Amino acid sequence: MLPIVGYTNKLTAEPGETLDVMVSSFGAKSYRADFRQIIQGDTNPEGPGYKDKLVALDLGSDRPALEKPFRPGSCVIVPGLDALPPIKDFTVAAVVKPTLLDGRMRSVLSLPGFAAIGIDENDQLTGVAGGHALVTSTQLSINHWHIVSLSYCAATQNLALSVAKDLDGASEPSLPEIVTVKAEVPPGNPTECIFGASRESDGELAGFFDGKIDRPAFFDTALAPNTLRHLLTDLSQLRRQRSLLGAWDFSLKMTTQTICDVSPFLLHGQIHNAPARAMTGWLWKGQELDWKLRPDLYSAIHFHSTDMYDAGWEVDFSVTIPDDLKSGVYSVRLVPDGDEDAAYYCVFAVRPPRDRASGNTVAFLFPTCSYMAYANHRLGMDVPGTEIGMGRAVELDRHHMFLQDNPGIGLSVYETHDDETGVFHSSRLRPIVDLQPKVKSFLGGYGSNIWQFNADTHILGWLDAIDQDYDVITDEDMHEDGLRLLQRYNVILTGTHPEYYTGNMIEAMQGFTDRGGRLMYLGGNGFYWVVSFNEDMPGIMECRRSEAGIRPWEPGHGQFYHGFTGEYGGLWRRNGRPPNHLCGVGMTSQGFDISEPYVVSPEASDPRAAFIFDGVDGTRIGGFGLAGGGAAGLEVDRADQAQGTPEHALVLASSTRHTDIYLMTPEDLLDPTPDWSGTQADIIRADLTFFETIGGGAVFSTGSIAWAGSMAWNGYDNHIARMTENVLRRFDDKTAFEYPRR
């Protein structure tokens, strides 16, 4: 378990910039903080040894460790309803499709202190107003949309709750069930309206709804359900209704946090905890697949009780990055109650200054998008097949046990919500407990079994071991600054698994190599998934896993376009930017048990590649390593001209077999015959690939996540590390590469 956890408000900061640090106790009474550069995080005794460096920066003395909760769950909050005249007669209504009914009481909409519609523990609809409660006999269904309403007429004292279940397969709407009671409901002045949750007396949100809500509306008259159905069908007519107090069209300002009221009262609201927008609504029947072309059909929001955007913890302290601190990967280390072994590392990058180059010509690209994609992932806990893919039992490290005890920390884009629909969003505004040195993982192979950030420290450790000066830049920096930042460098090195890329990032990196930059892609399954940032919500990322790719879920029919940007989600390969264009190889297979050596190919003797093999002999390379015992493994990429690999690319070496845990990616497995496995199919291999670009640049791709685990073998003294250094030295020499003319 982790007695203390924390996070910073940014994963990248320049010298002079201030970082806020948020900390919560999970058992600790007090803590002290220090500031450390992370050099090498793998603690495997077979490895090069853990290494960090204390930076002399006073972060204060002992502080009390305060408990701060995780509060997941999304909703819409519309404030300012008290601007309306006192409510006597009313109707509140919405069209809803629950996606999880599990005996928990949930709120569909609430006007706290006045009226509410919810779902009870028996999946029946409930309505409450003036202390009177109604329940339908109809049980809601996860398979259908329902028009729900609660209305009151003061003259007749009739309080009515209605539910009409729309059966998609039926030719006409089913009749509503209406339950009524004679009641006296005093006039009210609700201050807010909440969709998808309610508010407790202590002010906290509760009763989160898992499901879709479309076009909630509020009237100052009691409307019959059939009239209501007619009105809700056409939002453009609805806004002229004189009885209308508010109608919220979720298809407006889709890419923002704003919720628009289309009534003349303009009671606009905000989403809370980033529910999924741009989701098919009540009237979507497949007419259009791109929400940008028919946003009116995408008028639903899918809420989840497990959504999380900003943990919102109070700031414990702030740190200003010293002006003279060199760029690198650093952490604020939190030591609880003097127990160094239980220390928590809030990891971030100190990037070079925005307004001037550092002078370094080599940059390590700290892949924050991929770290966010995997943030707090639970593959080994939630996905039974993970053990099959690992080829061995799941190890649960301390941070995994913490995740198991604290699912409220929010999920990664590898998980499903409790309703088994995919998690589209991952945020860095919360603790990311697997973004730490030392931590073990599920997928890192037999050996060190480390993944993403901790595996990437094999590269940082190697740069340190060869005394290479370097800057650290992050995905978010590249997304924001593009080639303006990348152009400072001769060489950019990736991490072991830079899988998630925004359009800006792809364009910047392609522009870099096109114009003479040198890319060392030291990983596998890179540049694979489309992800998007949201201009209105810093720190959160969207990923919709459309159509293909190895993926734990699909976004649902008609929901393949990102809500944040309107981009088509899924693989870059299907969006005109195959990784092969950029790095010469593309994802082909994965297995997380053992790795293999590469067998050197005849193309390695091409004089163009001589600098790579300087001092490296033999026909097999990389038959050792910390990630599965070989340099080729975990996730592997192949060169393939049909997917965009440049014709002049040299495939220097390839792995020639893998275990049968390695299977074909779905995008290539059109006909799933049983011969597409690691011992049978030649297409399942890592291709070590090199090519020059027409602008004098060059690309070196390992096509394997396990490569860095071999670099770190024997204290970085081995021929894989030697080859990597050969490439770095030549790539850092500005002499243009000659583009071969064939």
Next chain:
Amino acid sequence: MARYQITETDIPFAREFLAQPIGYHSPGLQRVLNRMRGADWEFKYVLVVEERYARWRLGRLAKKRGAKVEMVDDVTYTDLLEAERDIFKRRWKDLVGQDVETLLSQSS
């Protein structure tokens, strides 16, 4: 419900696994392992790290997200391959109802 049911006829694969728990496996052994490691369980055996790269405790992880990991009393390992062998034997017992060591000694 998994279709493939492990029986005494799979005993050669048990022998193969115990000789080399991690790495290349015959198709028959892989099928046995797929059954043992797949979804058709109310719980999964997991290795709870007590000391990284040195000591693990055997745990049982329930299917439900957020469920408490139940520790199996007095079972610790200092070697991952030994842990794999022990988990294999436990699952064999759970699925076949017999002690794999006894079957192995009878068939050798």
